[in-house]
Amino acid sequence: MKFNKQKSPQAEKEFGGTLGATCIPVFLPLTVLYLLCVCRSPVASVLQWPPVLPPTAQLWDPLAPVLILGWMALQSFFYLLPMGKVSEGMVLKDGSRLKYPINGFHALCITAVLLTLSLWLGMPLGYLFELLLPLAVCAIGVSFLLSLYLYISSFWAPHHALAQGGNTGNPLYDFFMGRELNPRIGSFDLKYFCELRPGLIGWVVINFGMLMKEVELRDSASLAMILVNGFQLLYVADALWNEEAVLTTMDIVHDGFGFMLVFGDLAWVPFTYSLQAAFLVVHPQSLSPLGATAIVTLNVCILHLNICAGYYIFRKSNSQKNQFRRDPTHPSVSKLETIATATGKRLLVSGWWGLVRHPNYLGDLLMALAWSLPCGFNHLLPYFYVVYFTVLLIHREARDERHCRAKYGLAWDSYCRRVPYRIFPYIY
Numbered sequence: 508m509k510f511n512k513q514k515s516p517q518a519e520k521e522f523g524g525t526l527g528a529t530c531i532p533v534f535l536p537l538t539v540l541y542l543l544c545v546c547r548s549p550v551a552s553v554l555q556w557p558p559v560l561p562p563t564a565q566l567w568d569p570l571a572p573v574l575i576l577g578w579m580a581l582q583s584f585f586y587l588l589p590m591g592k593v594s595e596g597m598v599l600k601d602g603s604r605l606k607y608p609i610n611g612f613h614a615l616c617i618t619a620v621l622l623t624l625s626l627w628l629g630m631p632l633g634y635l636f637e638l639l640l641p642l643a644v645c646a647i648g649v650s651f652l653l654s655l656y657l658y659i660s661s662f663w664a665p666h667h668a669l670a671q672g673g674n675t676g677n678p679l680y681d682f683f684m685g686r687e688l689n690p691r692i693g694s695f696d697l698k699y700f701c702e703l704r705p706g707l708i709g710w711v712v713i714n715f716g717m718l719m720k721e722v723e724l725r726d727s728a729s730l731a732m733i734l735v736n737g738f739q740l741l742y743v744a745d746a747l748w749n750e751e752a753v754l755t756t757m758d759i760v761h762d763g764f765g766f767m768l769v770f771g772d773l774a775w776v777p778f779t780y781s782l783q784a785a786f787l788v789v790h791p792q793s794l795s796p797l798g799a800t801a802i803v804t805l806n807v808c809i810l811h812l813n814i815c816a817g818y819y820i821f822r823k824s825n826s827q828k829n830q831f832r833r834d835p836t837h838p839s840v841s842k843l844e845t846i847a848t849a850t851g852k853r854l855l856v857s858g859w860w861g862l863v864r865h866p867n868y869l870g871d872l873l874m875a876l877a878w879s880l881p882c883g884f885n886h887l888l889p890y891f892y893v894v895y896f897t898v899l900l901i902h903r904e905a906r907d908e909r910h911c912r913a914k915y916g917l918a919w920d921s922y923c924r925r926v927p928y929r930i931f932p933y934i935y
């Protein structure tokens with residue numbers, strides 16, 4: 508294959524352009540380490556000054572690289588096992604479609620069996636709490652190395668395999684955004700694998716490790732810890748159960764595979780999304796009889812908020828769009844009102860996608876809130892996820908809006924007139 512230095516015509520750079528692409532890879536890894544330190548400090552205040560810094564000895568453990576590389580190898584092995592069906596992705600620029608194994612849920616189940624077995628063999632899973640910082644350091648290191656490999660190898664990819672946004676010719680920006688859309692080693696799809704396997708399953712394993720640490724320290728798991736573990740396990744199991752739907756998301760269809768996604772998948776998700784569980788290990792929510800009644804009532808409300816409101820909206824809207832994009836004639840979506848676009852694709856303007864322009868973000872945000880509430884109201888740290896996620900989704904919605912306006916032009920404008928609110932009905 509020949510060396511490809513061709514650039515795509517690029518209107519405007521995203522994420523703050525070259526400056527953003529230079530600062531974010533420094534700032535975000537430090538944020539992960541900082542949050543992990545804050546969460547185990549007694550005060551657990553993100554606003555604490557001077558900030559809590561870890562002694563260098565706490566950043567490294569020789570076990571960490573073994574665990575991270577072993578984990579990646581184990582999940583790659585599950586990915587390659589001939590289990591589950593094979594599905595096709597969306598049509599690519601050259602008219603072809605890639606094939607993807609749909610066996611993520613199998614991988615989660617086998618991981619659960621292995622975890623149970625290791626518990627039975629007496630492995631101290633609670634030790635993951637002590638290892639969090641060195642594991643995060645290694646995951647960050649792996650993210651940099653993998654992104655570098657992806658950047659270099661993308662020069663051998665054919666021009667039609669490059670992502671629209673990540674080949675501007677500016678090395679820092681392209682390294683950050685990702686040049687190639689679907690980098691593969693043989694039939695092994697690196698982006699699809701990283702998006703759903705090592706980080707997402709790693710997140711629930713870390714959560715479970717925090718639960719075991721709590722059992723070690725206080726002989727039983729708290730209600731708050733059980734709720735956080737349960738909600739987040741539901742989220743991850745749902746993502747893997749509906750794995751096929753990820754093939755119509757922005758990450759797979761539009762974004763290149765560069766540092767932003769690699770680091771997001773391998774380091775950011777497992778180590779910041781598990782902050783609530785790690786926080787609860789050091790900051791248990793004490794329960795007086797009155798407090799217990801209030802907490803149980805609150806938790807019933809949280810359960811409803813998470814499962815009935817958040818999860819329902821999130822799942823239904825994602826599945827509706829996925830079904831529509833795969834087969835608009837399917838009985839579950841064929842009666843929905845749509846508008847035509849010049850590209851031949853249609854846009855849904857009724858059903859969930861007629862409520863707001865991103866109903867799936869609304870559901871996701873409601874769930875995010877439900878994950879933090881069990882941690883009480885005395886600290887900001889457990890609410891980090893809600894704050895970060897709101898910012899991420901508002902920014903993501905704006906990016907998607909720009910892409911869709913460029914793709915669909917006037918049809919997108921008429922969709923916006925029909926469905927004026929972006930995420931929150933009557934608010935935003």
Ligand SMILES: NC(=O)C1=CN([C@@H]2O[C@H](COP(=O)(O)OP(=O)(O)OC[C@H]3O[C@@H](n4cnc5c(N)ncnc54)[C@H](OP(=O)(O)O)[C@@H]3O)[C@@H](O)[C@H]2O)C=CC1
Nearest residue numbers: 755756757758825828832854855856860867868871903907
């Ligand atoms: N937990 C986390 O950290 C994160 C979770 N998420 C979740 O991932 C899920 C996927 O999100 P994301 O990939 O951002 O975006 P979407 O899955 O919403 O995909 C956006 C695309 O959907 C298509 N689309 C938009 N409107 C319509 C319509 N009316 N009718 C038909 N198709 C439409 C367009 O693509 P086209 O027309 O080309 O098909 C658009 O580019 C969401 O639930 C989100 O909450 C996202 C980011 C982080």
Ligand SMILES: CC(C)=CCC[C@@H](C)[C@H]1CC=C2C3=C(CC[C@@]21C)[C@@]1(C)CC[C@H](O)C(C)(C)[C@@H]1CC3
Nearest residue numbers: 702703745746753756758767768770771772775776
């Ligand atoms: C701050 C930073 C580095 C941001 C990078 C963003 C990534 C963390 C997220 C971009 C899109 C994501 C998705 C999920 C996880 C977070 C990232 C990678 C997702 C896999 C979570 C589970 C959901 O069910 C999902 C499959 C819909 C979702 C897809 C998008």
